[in-house]
Amino acid sequence: MRNRAEDDDNGPTPSAAQLLTIIxxxxxxxxxxxxxxxxxxxxxxEGGADxxxxxxxxxxxxxxxxxxxxxxxxxxxxxVR
Numbered sequence: 001m002r003n004r005a006e007d008d009d010n011g012p013t014p015s016a017a018q019l020l021t022i023i024x025x026x027x028x029x030x031x032x033x034x035x036x037x038x039x040x041x042x043x044x045x046e047g048g049a050d051x052x053x054x055x056x057x058x059x060x061x062x063x064x065x066x067x068x069x070x071x072x073x074x075x076x077x078x079x080v081r
């Protein structure tokens with residue numbers, strides 16, 4: 001089953017709206033799948049020109065980790081790069 005972000009996929013780097021959709025789907029659906037997807041996108045976003053996407057991705061990773069009941073120290077460690 002495809003989610004809304006996959007239906008809107010128009011390239012290897014998601015738009016801000018697509019990234020927010022992945023994060024939203026994870027908050028209210030399959031948190032682990034969304035966390036895996038966002039975590040996999042972080043290196044790509046780090047090398048990209050759009051720093052706003054990187055910030056959204058980092059926030060989303062921390063938010064999804066919180067939703068997955070990750071220890072605070074692990075969540076905080078993702079914010080330090």
